[in-house]
Amino acid sequence: MIQRLILLALIGLMAPTLAFAESVYRWEDENGVVHFGDREPTGRASERVSVKTGQSSSDAERQSAQEQVRALDESQAERERREKETAVEEARRKQREARCQTAQANLKTINSNARIRVEEDGEQRYLSPEEIEEKKQQFEDIVSESCGEPAS
8 A cells, every 4th residue: 555655656756757758749729720730731831839937939940841941941042152253253263364374475476476377267377567456455355364363
């Protein structure tokens, strides 16, 4: 008899502790009826109710598992988009640098040589002084466009 009394006393002492450990959720259905349950409803916004105080935590404080997964997917997609943009920007920068170097080398060649030979339609010919000035202006424009800081 004493053993049963001790067992009953232990169960009585542990019952409040077990009750506090449980999660209780509160939600409304489509008819506006408020429901309470120990499992979070799927596909519905719910509030977690504190068993000790009876107060609920709002959805802003706690997200459902599906909302957390959705938020994680969105953040990963955003990070991938930023990385892709960064890769595109890097490719543009490298292309601009290569164009700058080529234009500078061409300018150096034009400035150091009196005669410039070009090949057109399989035949070689020398550029006239007017053509040399025109090419020089083209390469200077490319240098000013490509070698400076990129326009934002």
